[in-house]
Amino acid sequence: MSDVKVxxxxxxxxxxxxxxxxxxxxxxxxxxxxxxxxxxxxxRVLDAxxxxxxxxxxxxxxxRSCAHGVCGSDAMRINGRNRLACKTxxxxxxxxxxxxxxxxxxxxxxxxxxxxxxxxxxxYRDVKPFLIASDKPEKERIQxxxxxxxxxxxxxxxxxxxxxxxxxxxxxxxxxxxxxAIVNAHRFIFDSRDEAAEVRLDILxxxxxxxxxxxxxxxxxxCPRGIEVTKAIAxxxxxxxxxxx
Amino acid sequence: MVVIETPRSPRSRKSAKFERYGWLYxxxxxxLLLVLIFGHLIINLVMNGGITxxxxxxxxxxxxxxxxxIWDGLMLWLALIHGTNGMRTIVNDYSERPMIRKxxxxxxxxxxxxxIILGTLVVTTFDPCVDPSVSHTLSVCK
Numbered sequence: 001m002s003d004v005k006v007x008x009x010x011x012x013x014x015x016x017x018x019x020x021x022x023x024x025x026x027x028x029x030x031x032x033x034x035x036x037x038x039x040x041x042x043x044r045v046l047d048a049x050x051x052x053x054x055x056x057x058x059x060x061x062x063x064r065s066c067a068h069g070v071c072g073s074d075a076m077r078i079n080g081r082n083r084l085a086c087k088t089x090x091x092x093x094x095x096x097x098x099x100x101x102x103x104x105x106x107x108x109x110x111x112x113x114x115x116x117x118x119x120x121x122x123x124y125r126d127v128k129p130f131l132i133a134s135d136k137p138e139k140e141r142i143q144x145x146x147x148x149x150x151x152x153x154x155x156x157x158x159x160x161x162x163x164x165x166x167x168x169x170x171x172x173x174x175x176x177x178x179x180x181a182i183v184n185a186h187r188f189i190f191d192s193r194d195e196a197a198e199v200r201l202d203i204l205x206x207x208x209x210x211x212x213x214x215x216x217x218x219x220x221x222x223c224p225r226g227i228e229v230t231k232a233i234a235x236x237x238x239x240x241x242x243x244x245x
Numbered sequence: 246m247v248v249i250e251t252p253r254s255p256r257s258r259k260s261a262k263f264e265r266y267g268w269l270y271x272x273x274x275x276x277l278l279l280v281l282i283f284g285h286l287i288i289n290l291v292m293n294g295g296i297t298x299x300x301x302x303x304x305x306x307x308x309x310x311x312x313x314x315i316w317d318g319l320m321l322w323l324a325l326i327h328g329t330n331g332m333r334t335i336v337n338d339y340s341e342r343p344m345i346r347k348x349x350x351x352x353x354x355x356x357x358x359x360x361i362i363l364g365t366l367v368v369t370t371f372d373p374c375v376d377p378s379v380s381h382t383l384s385v386c387k
Binding site: 168169172173205207209211212214237240241 | 264265267268269334337338339341
C-alpha cells in the first residue's frame, strides 16, 4: 500500500458569475445578475451554472444535454467569446475577475440563456443537409479514404450555433445563411457519393448566401470542434465560381 | 409559454449574379490595384529624385505617353469601383431600414460615376498647352 500515490485534493476557488437574465413574463429588461459560487479546479462553466440553478436560483434557464461537448446544446457567450459551457474550464478563465455569461447573439432570447434556434435550423434545412443519390446499391456506397478526407473537417459540426452567432454579418442580417449552414452544405457538396452538389451550390449562390461572408474568421475562432469554417466557406465560393465541386 | 415567431421573412431566392461578380471583381481589381498603385507610388515618389521631381511638367511628360494614360485611367476606374463596391457592402451590412440603404447606395454610385467621368475627362483630354501662364515653360508647347 505504501507505493500508492497520494493524489492532492482538488483545489477550490471562489468565483463570481455575471449571468444575463431575461424573462419575458416578468416584464423587465434583460439585466446582469451576479452569483458567487465555490468551484473546483476541475469544474467547467456548466458546473457553475448547475450550482447556481440547483443551490441558489432554480429559475435560471439554460440548455444542456450531454454536458460533454457532443450535443451542442450549451453554446453561450462566455467573457465575450462564443464557447460551449461544458468545454470551458473555469480555471482557464481569469478567476480574479467576474465571469460574464450571456446568450449567443443574433437569435431572439426566449429566457435567460435560451435563444430561439429556429431561424438557425431553418437555414440548415435550406441547404438540404442529407445525401442525395439516385443509385440503389446492394450494400454500402464505396468511397476511397482520399474522397472521404475531402470533407472530413465539416463532418465534425454539432450544430451548436457558436459560429453563426459569432458572425457580424448574421448579427445585422438574419437572412444570411450563416457559417453553420454553409459548413453542412460543404459536407455534402464535396462528398463523392452525393449527386446534388450543383443544387446546393445554386442555393448558396444567393444574395444572402456565401457572398455575404466578409472573411472575419469569427466563426473559425468560435467553433468548439475546431472546424476551419472560413476555409470551408471559401471552398464553397470557389466551387460556385467553377460551377462544380 | 409565449413562443416568439421567427422574425425573418422567407428567403427571396433572388439571383445572386451581381453579388457573385461583385465578389470576383473585388479580388481581381484588388490584385491589379496592388501592382498599379505601388508602381505609381514608386515611380512618382521614390525613383528619379523622389517627390522633388513632381511638377506640372512631370505630369505633362507622363501623360504625353499613352502608356501612363492607360495606367492612370485603369487605376481610376478600378479603384473607384472597388472602393464604392466595398462601401456598398458596408452599407448593406449596417443599414437596417431599406429606404436608408437604397438612398445611401444610390448616393454612392452617383458620386462614383461623377468622379469617374471627371477623372476620365482629365486623363483623356489633358492638354499641357491650354494654360498660357505655364505652357511657355514647356518645350512641347513652343
